[in-house]
Amino acid sequence: MARRKYVVGNWKMNGLSDAVGEAQAIFSAADDHSAVDVAICPPFTLIGAMVASVPGKAIGGQDCHSAASGAFTGSVAAPMLIDIGASVVIVGHSERREGFAESDTDVRAKAEAGLAAGLSVILCVGEPREIRESGAAIDYVLAQIAGSVPDDFDAHRLAIAYEPIWAIGTGLVPTVADVAAMHGAIRGALAARFGSAAEDMRILYGGSVNGENAAELLDAGDVDGALVGGASLTAAKFVPIIAAAATLAG
Ligand code: PGA
Numbered sequence: 001m002a003r004r005k006y007v008v009g010n011w012k013m014n015g016l017s018d019a020v021g022e023a024q025a026i027f028s029a030a031d032d033h034s035a036v037d038v039a040i041c042p043p044f045t046l047i048g049a050m051v052a053s054v055p056g057k058a059i060g061g062q063d064c065h066s067a068a069s070g071a072f073t074g075s076v077a078a079p080m081l082i083d084i085g086a087s088v089v090i091v092g093h094s095e096r097r098e099g100f101a102e103s104d105t106d107v108r109a110k111a112e113a114g115l116a117a118g119l120s121v122i123l124c125v126g127e128p129r130e131i132r133e134s135g136a137a138i139d140y141v142l143a144q145i146a147g148s149v150p151d152d153f154d155a156h157r158l159a160i161a162y163e164p165i166w167a168i169g170t171g172l173v174p175t176v177a178d179v180a181a182m183h184g185a186i187r188g189a190l191a192a193r194f195g196s197a198a199e200d201m202r203i204l205y206g207g208s209v210n211g212e213n214a215a216e217l218l219d220a221g222d223v224d225g226a227l228v229g230g231a232s233l234t235a236a237k238f239v240p241i242i243a244a245a246a247t248l249a250g
Pocket of ligand 1 (some may be wrong): 167
């Protein structure tokens with residue numbers, strides 16, 4: 001079966017209670033584009049209010065701990081996300097890998113915890129600028145895939161997000177050819193490891209996606225959707241990206 005387009009908003013550390021109305025507006029507009037799967041990952045503090053105001057929609061966390069409970073001050077466990085009504089979690093975002101020193105092993109453990117709890121997981125990978133400039137981006141990202149993707153999972157519940165670090169929040173984007181080459185390499189690595197299940201796994205692009213560039217990026221080979229930061233915070237900016245995905249979904 002063809003992979004459905006998947007557009008995910010990563011709100012990062014943005015949004016107070018009044019931002020829930022923005023999520024309502026986004027999901028309401030997304031209802032007109034039913035060929036696209038849409039999710040929003042707000043800060044933990046907004047998940048409960050968002051689940052209550054847009055029941056049945058895909059709301060997620062931006063991280064989870066690898067343990068189900070315990071003495072981990074400040075952390076949130078995957079079963080807690082399920083408990084509050086979330087259905088998705090992002091793991092391994094570069095802002096966690098870099099800012100919180102998360103290794104591939106940590107990211108894999110978090111992905112396993114999310115899957116075990118029943119969440120859909122979006123597992124992020126992506127190279128820093130110096131690696132891109134050295135020509136080693138594909139090798140770097142495939143090593144992250146090898147180290148952080150679990151061995152055993154339902155392919156429909158694990159998506160990869162390729163997010164070049166130098167493109168996040170900068171307005172810079174790789175060329176469409178570079179995106180297609182990276183996504184093709186990721187698909188090839190997944191196929192080598194998981195066989196035909198790799199065909200069911202969605203690979204999202206992230207990094208400065210906006211309403212202007214979304215159609216071109218989402219049309220690149222092996223790009224099944226987008227993980228969007230800044231342009232996901234308002235319906236005015238996010239809905240055009242969802243609409244672009246819907247056009248490509250046919
Ligand atoms: P950006 O962030 O769209 O603001 O570049 C993407 C992300 O970090 O997921």
